[in-house]
Amino acid sequence: MSFILELLAGAGVGLIGGLASGFTGTSPGGGLVIFSVLLLGAEQHIAQGTSLITQIPPTGLAGVRRYWQNGNRSPLSWIIWICIGFLVGGIGGGYAAAAVSDAVLQWTYVVYLVALIALLILRRDRNEASHEAEGRDDLPRLPLLLIGMLAGFSSGFMGIGGGLAITVGLAAGLRVPQHQAQLVSLIFSVIPTNIPAAWIYWSKGLMVGWPAIIGIVAGLWIGTDFGARLANGVSKSTLRRAMISLVALMALYMTHKALT
Numbered sequence: 001m002s003f004i005l006e007l008l009a010g011a012g013v014g015l016i017g018g019l020a021s022g023f024t025g026t027s028p029g030g031g032l033v034i035f036s037v038l039l040l041g042a043e044q045h046i047a048q049g050t051s052l053i054t055q056i057p058p059t060g061l062a063g064v065r066r067y068w069q070n071g072n073r074s075p076l077s078w079i080i081w082i083c084i085g086f087l088v089g090g091i092g093g094g095y096a097a098a099a100v101s102d103a104v105l106q107w108t109y110v111v112y113l114v115a116l117i118a119l120l121i122l123r124r125d126r127n128e129a130s131h132e133a134e135g136r137d138d139l140p141r142l143p144l145l146l147i148g149m150l151a152g153f154s155s156g157f158m159g160i161g162g163g164l165a166i167t168v169g170l171a172a173g174l175r176v177p178q179h180q181a182q183l184v185s186l187i188f189s190v191i192p193t194n195i196p197a198a199w200i201y202w203s204k205g206l207m208v209g210w211p212a213i214i215g216i217v218a219g220l221w222i223g224t225d226f227g228a229r230l231a232n233g234v235s236k237s238t239l240r241r242a243m244i245s246l247v248a249l250m251a252l253y254m255t256h257k258a259l260t
Helices: 003-024 029-040 044-054 061-069 076-098 102-122 141-158 163-173 178-187 195-203 210-231 236-259
Strands: none
Touching (some): 003 029, 003 178, 003 210, 003 236, 029 236, 044 076, 044 102, 044 141, 044 195, 044 210, 061 178, 076 178, 076 195, 102 163, 141 163, 141 195, 163 178, 178 210
């Protein structure tokens, strides 16, 4: 693939991944893995390494700013505890992924996505003023730490950034309002917590060429900003349905990929 074609294909991957990330508040990793396979012809390990490496630059910063301008906030204590768990889980996930086959990664990806869909569907809306955690900074530390560890492990093992686990864990598990949960998730696309896992993949040469990497990063900057603008204009129920649809499509595609 020539330099220009690889650059444009990478930009397409990044733009789509960024749009999905900004709108659903998840890190762009899942979309990057799938579209790296589709548009760049990358194998699973290479797609995952590419996803992690291109998420090191703070490409979600514009999206975070959009959520922040809309009145959403993220208590520092939440970020700290999730971050600690993320770093621990990410290292373990990166080494585990290097030891298994593409097929194992693909099926693990499918099971993980189906589990997240189930959590989102089973979540019931409650009275927002009485039951949701907006504006609080006193969420229990252990659940935040466990959410971080799951997010970090999924990031290292499947190359998906961990944002899905953070959003679903906060929104469905700890009853944080959807927009606020998405803001916290996007913050982790700004903080380079996936560096340990990305280094493991990079050291083994599991990434696409640099023209595609550059294109993906550029596409992420633009797509995340636009997706966040769209998200701030819709209701939390719409966002949750969009996330369920996105994750379901990802699960279907990975199932197809694993079977072929």
